[in-house]
Amino acid sequence: MNKVYRSSIILYSLLFCISGIVLHSCKDIQEIDQFLEKNIDVFVEKGKGIKMIYSDSAKIKMILTAPVLERHIHPGREKEIFDKGILVTFMGENSNPVSWLEANTAIREVSSGKITTKGRVEFYDKDKKLETPELIWDENRQIVYTDKIVRVTDPVQGDTTYGFGFQANQNFTVFEIKKKVQGKINSNEFLGEK
Numbered sequence: 001m002n003k004v005y006r007s008s009i010i011l012y013s014l015l016f017c018i019s020g021i022v023l024h025s026c027k028d029i030q031e032i033d034q035f036l037e038k039n040i041d042v043f044v045e046k047g048k049g050i051k052m053i054y055s056d057s058a059k060i061k062m063i064l065t066a067p068v069l070e071r072h073i074h075p076g077r078e079k080e081i082f083d084k085g086i087l088v089t090f091m092g093e094n095s096n097p098v099s100w101l102e103a104n105t106a107i108r109e110v111s112s113g114k115i116t117t118k119g120r121v122e123f124y125d126k127d128k129k130l131e132t133p134e135l136i137w138d139e140n141r142q143i144v145y146t147d148k149i150v151r152v153t154d155p156v157q158g159d160t161t162y163g164f165g166f167q168a169n170q171n172f173t174v175f176e177i178k179k180k181v182q183g184k185i186n187s188n189e190f191l192g193e194k
Contacts, residue, residue: 045071078110099125113139
C-alpha cells in the first residue's frame with residue numbers, strides 16, 4: 001500500500017505541474033493575443049535618438065539627426081517620417097561641416113530620394129541663412145529648392161533678400177531666388193513666425 005500511495009502522490013504532483021504549465025501558457029497566449037489585437041503595423045519601424053551617416057567612397061557626405069523616426073517599409077511605398085524635427089549636416093571635401101538644414105518636420109520618400117521639410121525650415125552655412133516654410137532636398141541631384149516664400153540673410157554683406165522660389169546646391173555655395181520681392185512685406189506671417 002505504501003507503493004500505491006507513493007505512486008499516487010507522484011501522479012498527482014505530475015498532474016499538478018502539468019496543469020500549472022498549461023494554465024500559465026494560456027495566460028501567455030492571452031497576453032500575446034491582446035498584444036496583437038492592438039493593430040500593430042508590421043510595416044512600420046519606430047526609433048528614438050536617430051543618427052544616420054551617409055557616405056560615398058568611404059567619405060562622409062552628411063549626417064542626419066532626429067529625436068524620432070517612423071520608417072514605413074511597405075514595398076514600393078517606403079518613406080521615413082521625422083515629425084519631431086530634423087537636423088542635417090552636409091560635409092565638404094575634407095569631411096568638415098559646410099552647411100546645415102533644420103526643420104520642424106520632414107518626410108523622406110525613398111523611391112524618389114527627396115526629403116520634404118516643413119514648418120520652420122532653416123538652411124544655412126557660415127555666411128548665409130535661408131528661411132522658408134517648406135524646402136525640398138533632392139538627394140540624387142544634390143540640390144535644395146522650394147516654390148514658397150524665402151528670406152535669405154547674408155550678415156557679412158548686411159543684406160536680406162525676400163522672394164518666391166529658391167534653388168541651391170546642397171553646399172549652399174551657388175543659389176538663385178526665382179522671383180525677388182521689392183518693397184515691404186510681412187514675411188513673419190509667411191515664415192510661420194508670430
